[in-house]
Amino acid sequence: MDECAVINASPLIFLARGGHLGLLTRLIQQVVVPQPVAAEIQRRGPQDVTVQALQCVPALTVVPAPEVPVTIERWGLGLGESSVLALASVTSQAVVIMDDLAGRKCAHALGLPVRGTLGLILLAKRRGLIPLARPVLEDLVRGGLYLSRPILDEALQRVGE
Numbered sequence: 061m062d063e064c065a066v067i068n069a070s071p072l073i074f075l076a077r078g079g080h081l082g083l084l085t086r087l088i089q090q091v092v093v094p095q096p097v098a099a100e101i102q103r104r105g106p107q108d109v110t111v112q113a114l115q116c117v118p119a120l121t122v123v124p125a126p127e128v129p130v131t132i133e134r135w136g137l138g139l140g141e142s143s144v145l146a147l148a149s150v151t152s153q154a155v156v157i158m159d160d161l162a163g164r165k166c167a168h169a170l171g172l173p174v175r176g177t178l179g180l181i182l183l184a185k186r187r188g189l190i191p192l193a194r195p196v197l198e199d200l201v202r203g204g205l206y207l208s209r210p211i212l213d214e215a216l217q218r219v220g221e
Contacts, residue, residue: 063089065153066092067084067093067097068163069110070108070159071102071202080196081113083180085120086120087180088191090121094124095124096120101143126146128143132149132166141162145167157176159177159205164176178205178207180202
């Protein structure tokens with residue numbers, strides 16, 4: 061189990077919509093949500109499943125975001141992505157959980173470990189937390205996660221499906 065991850069909105073939204081948020085909390089001991097990401101999610105309204113998760117799931121901790129350094133600002137990312145990267149860069153051994161490609165590239169450039177929603181599901185399969193990744197990924201795709209058929213097929217091959 062990873063100790064800490066700093067998460068962006070889209071992985072939280074997709075996992076909550078798909079009913080698989082429990083996988084995240086079984087893979088990662090503490091999931092930190094920067095305040096700008098929480099605000100973005102809360103704009104979805106109190107009936108939204110992700111908004112409710114922020115209030116009810118003890119492993120999700122909303123924290124103030126540090127000032128975004130110029131090295132991250134130069135990437136021209138959104139406020140959520142920038143705050144995730146800024147917080148992860150000052151949090152010891154934190155993993156970045158983000159789907160945004162430009163944000164992931166910035167994380168790599170900063171030397172931060174990064175995983176996306178797809179990577180979380182594959183990790184859950186490898187660790188034996190789920191018997192099959194395909195049904196979980198299909199739930200997430202139905203909930204709005206975009207995965208091209210070739211990417212999905214290649215990912216499933218990596219975990220023997």
